[in-house]
Amino acid sequence: MGLSSANTVVNEGFQFCIFDLRRGQHEGQELDKILFFYPADLPFSTQLSVIGLSEGLITFTRIFSPEAACEVIEAERNSHVFHQAEPDIWMVMVVEKSKESDSIWRIDALRRVLKEVHSLFVMFHGSIRSLLDKDPSGELVRSHLYAFIMDYLSDFLVGKKIKLPSFRDCLKERGTVQMLTVGREAALEVQSLVRVLESCAGNAPCYSLVLFQDLLVSTTLSPDDTINLFTYAVLRLAPNALLSRASSWSYLRKGNTASQIAAASVMASSGSVSEQFYGSRDTSPHGGERSHHVVRPLQHNKWYKGMDGFLVTDIWGPEVGSMVSATPTVLLQQTEERMYLCVYQHKSLTLILLFPISSILNGEQGISVVKQQIVENASLKMLKVEEKLSKGWGGENAYHVGGYRYLLVDGDRNVSRASPPGKVTTLTKESLISLSNLREEIDLEKSRAKWDDPGHEKDLEICIRAKNNAWVIARTTRGKELYMVLEKANETLLFASDAIEKFSNRYCSGAFSLD
Template identity: 50%
Template sequence: MATSLQQPLQLCMFDMTRGQQDGQELDKILFFYPLECPLPLQLSVIGLSEGLITFSRIFSSDAPCEVMEAERHSHIFYQCEPEIWMIMVVEKSKEAESSIRPRALQMVLKEVHGLFTMFYGSVRALLQNYPSEDVARSCLYAFFPDYISSEFMNGKKLKLPSVKESLTERGTVQSLSFDRHALLEAQSLVNLLKSWLGGGTIRHVLILYHNHLVSSSLPAGDTARLFVYALLRMTPSVIARSSAHSSSRLFSFKGYGSPAKTNAESMQNNNDESLNTPASSRDTSPVGQRGKPQVPRPLLQDAWSRDPDGFLSTDAWGAGARGGSAVIPSIWLQQSEERMQMVAYQHKALTLLMLLPTNASVGGVEGLSLLRQQLLEKAVQKIEKLELTLTREWGGTNSSHVPGYRYLYCDLNNKMSRSSPPAKVSTLSKDSLIALNSVRTEVDLEISRAERNDNGAGRDLEFCVRAHNNSWVAVRARDGHELYLVLERASDTLLLASEAVEKFNKRYCDGRFASD
């Protein structure tokens, strides 16, 4: 088959349990980007992926294909749910700086699937609850293009992750170390909110300050996902940008039918009918709750706006059943496996995300307005005070900068990371970034190998590499904690470089990586 892959990015999801009979191959495709990609090409990409997975299972049954490298493309595989695969095909560029380590791309797939699940529930559940797979497809077709355009589109041009991102770690929360006093204040605010309405109504609270997490009562995974979303759509800077645009949209599934139409119209027999079939007992999806074919699009540009009273509102989850007020946004928590309504409040740089169970006593529009009122009456003072305290402490956008170092420190157990501010990272030379990327590629391999082979014991690694341009790239990894440093002081010897790393370790990582 003479097909050519011209697109710089292809992203697809397919279900290996479907379409196993001849003539039903289309059935396995759940999502394909670019949307206008012709069906034969879609089938060829998925067919190849399926072949590679089956082939690699011959030898490695428990861990099938992760990456396929070809001369001109990298294929990244991610089994997001049992037998449901996401494939990302990235065109290789001749410039070394644009090719990023495969693990970073895999993290993109992980992130987008994590976000999808947070809003819609798992793909498998969608497929099971709505046996004709149109609902799952329409959710995917509603969500993925939004994600791609917000993450990879720079205007109309596709901008894929590059080595410039080597000092970031997707799927982690950027934290800032605020002092004890501020944290206590934040905690007391959280306790106050949680105690309202008989307690337990507000189940979880997330507090963000600018782009940094201050406090979260959610488990690490859910925190990270919600944090990523807040960063994309809810931080003060994003809201400020979006309020500049007008925002009046109604998002019905039908209005956004074009991608689904291109994707095998024949399979999309009757949307309304499928949506009206009663959902099974464990409905994780927001879609079936309303009798209308509405698909939330939480990643839509300018999804949120700030009301005059400080609350953030959105109509991205669609208009209400009665065509009146917007649907209350809700998210699915993976750890506790429950759906929560989300209420957001913003005061200057401070953003508060409050999660309420969908079956809460104060549910519905009336209940929420009660909550809003209570917050405005009883908590605003506390919020303002916290904001003041944090502003006093915060050293500005470059507060995380450590002179002389460009660094990334991740605590993968708690999904937290701290890194040099992007403005400072961009001062690094291209060569340093490329060297860092190649060292990280190796570290990724070493660590994943250790994870597979070891009996849970973390790997203790130390790298110190002098790159071609005389900069030093240092890596320390121990028990799920990783530290990456780039030092561009050319005259340093290995000993001096190691000393600098040690100093950083003592000062900013609590001496976690001490070699003795």
Template identity: 20%
Template sequence: MMVTQIIAGLKNFFIFNSTLSTKEGEELKKILYYYPVTDNTDVQIKNVGLVEGIVQFTDTFRPSSPVSSLHTNKTRHLYYQPEKDFWLVMTLKLNRPTKEKELSNESEDLEDDIEDSVYQALLKQAYLMYRLFWGTFRDAKNTDALKMTLELFYRAYLQSMKLANADILNMFSGIQYLPLDKDCFLKVQTFVNCLESTYDFIIHTSFLYNDYLIWSGIEPSDMQVVYQYLIGTLLPANVEAEMQGGSIPRNSPSPFAALRHGRFITGPSNLKLAQTVGKVPKVYLFANGESQEFYLVVYRALSATVCLFIKGDTELNLELFKTLDDVINTKLINIVSDIADYCSKQVITPNLSDTASRYIYFNNINLAYKSTAHLDNKQSGNLACPKESVRIAAEMKGNIPFLGQAGETIVKTMNDCWVVMKTSNHREFYIALQQKNASLIDISEEVKKLCDTELKGIFFNQL
């Protein structure tokens, strides 16, 4: 059985804190944010009360394992407690067969097609993205201020969530790195060091080429969230704006080719016409467990993106941006040209056939990932292998804690495809093979070849 669209949409999303009110009749005070606004207060209170009851019940019988989900016939409920007493709840509407006969035959299959861990990751990401721009919930001055910022943020954020296309990549929330030769990498590092040593208000710098990270001066856990914001929201929005404005030819092989002179993406986009510094977001980083506030100034030239994390108490003015523009643009153009030249000389992977093996790799140490199973990194649902294989990979990932530090799992699907997971040294490797008549020995040999080719035999211990 194949279901074309399992997730029908978002039924509700809310945030509450039970300690905000303990008096009967004042239950509404517990609710900090609730979507949709069309649900009346009775429905809101009822939904929050249900979650409170479930949380208390599981705390009583399984205090070491907090509740994370609830399954019903037509919905899937996800729970996440990011801070003490604060709960995020997301309820998904499911497409269910309408006829009783269809329901009995397909209900179990549909149940298996939704991986809780994937949507748990989405819920966690929703919190981390809020925290990036507003800090923790407890950092808010008061309850009213918290409600206001939650409303401002989630009103737009919930519209951008791609629920139907969520998969194992959401569980990783990984970073794509661009490996360079030592000369190119040294030029990038020298450029970053020069900026930070010249301007003491620049505390950290990150450097990207297209959607690939080359250098980051912030903690991987912080960069993970910043990276998702950059490639998922900020950069795509600006590329589209440039196309609509006519500054980039739509048929250009590289949308960045026309941008010979760089510009600020956050801050004054046109320094010649700007009267103010424009919008410069503040972000919160959490190295060593303590929040630090920075301005996030993003500059782009050609295919490169430079993120400057500037002290939060720095006075930003047009003169400062003009100075940075002069320094960054001059040095950046040459560096990007060298990177582009290096990349053009690398071996290009030939177009793979529809039945070729596909893989997903993830490194838990530096959060790097690579996927040939996905045709892009836009969470568009464009896959180069059966969706079922990617779903099974997500299910396998959920079983990693039971495998120990190293292990291998092989699954044959109902469609005669094979899915293999190898884990070792904090690395994970998932392979989808479309070889219907292959034996287990054939699959093991194919996986070994793929590991030797793509991972060069250095990531996995011999089992």
């Protein structure tokens, strides 16, 4: 199932669980509340102990803050990170504090992992509550959660150990998209392509995302749906993902390729405790009456490029009454409508097209007709767009700014831009730890401001001289955030402040200038 915790992955110091507060309220039924637990081979008594403690902390914190859900509890040995994914359904990550340098993390970064895995799960399978309503026994949702989350965690597998986002990732922002800057002529070509694609669908609505490499060029979806589809595209659909090699400039973390191969080959034994608890692992649609066909969209190396340019996969199983693979589907968050997912790729250009299932006549046959229309009417336009974007593309270091290591976040648009990872690796450990600690302070200030005065965003500016004499800087204003490390800067604060002003005026339209 992607990766197994049994005898293979070193999982000391990391626990991840999902539970439902509405279930298991009677003596002898406590296990019913557990929907997912990692490591799954821990004794049930240990699992219940972790979840019982989490329930107690949630209940206790509600006494003092009934309107604000518990987000984190710091204990002497562990950090307990909480996310209320749905009403009464909680996701909790327990990470052990240790002396290892990579165990220095930022709580908001861990919470974003919880939010991301839930958002992706809902996009493919629907809400956890809806699956529980469909099968009150919990077997359906457990089998889906287990497969999905284990495949998701395989991206964090390094060797035999799961490596969560640490201080080394402080110049990244999960849950945002990274945009490609294009000129006016290229932008007009992209708009023209989108109109042609929409016309190919006839009377059916057509939503689209256009990506170049791992960067977003255009979207007609809502912000939340854009983030979900963009994240999935970078993880599994973009050219670098299809080639099963981590891009040196991708802004989203990818797992070690060797680890992915090792993880994919590991299966939980049929007689294991986790097997008994989570129900049948038979993913065949022709299994027994109690088995479920578990769609695993986060499996590695399951998408291939077809002869017509569209990507194909057998993840969704065969079409009913046919040997042909069914077209993938996703659920849009904004409209709560199930959509066909079609992906076309030409060199570095990836087009993600969504069509409402209810609007496509004859189902799979109708989708085949739409694809044929796209190939016949939009192929030349797609070639032209890819050529123009390639000519204007500056390579993996396109957004590098000499002398700066930075992260720019626009919270209102859910967009971020950062120094290329290859350049970030040149920073010293001291600089990265200092910036991670600074971001933790900013996160706390933002959280306090959100509850103290929800209608007012607080402007902040902090400049710190690190132990290695680097300047570590944070500025937030009007929904935008800028984080920066200057290792080769002059010793004076005036020099550092001037460097920020120059960066703001040249690359941020003066958004962070003090004038």
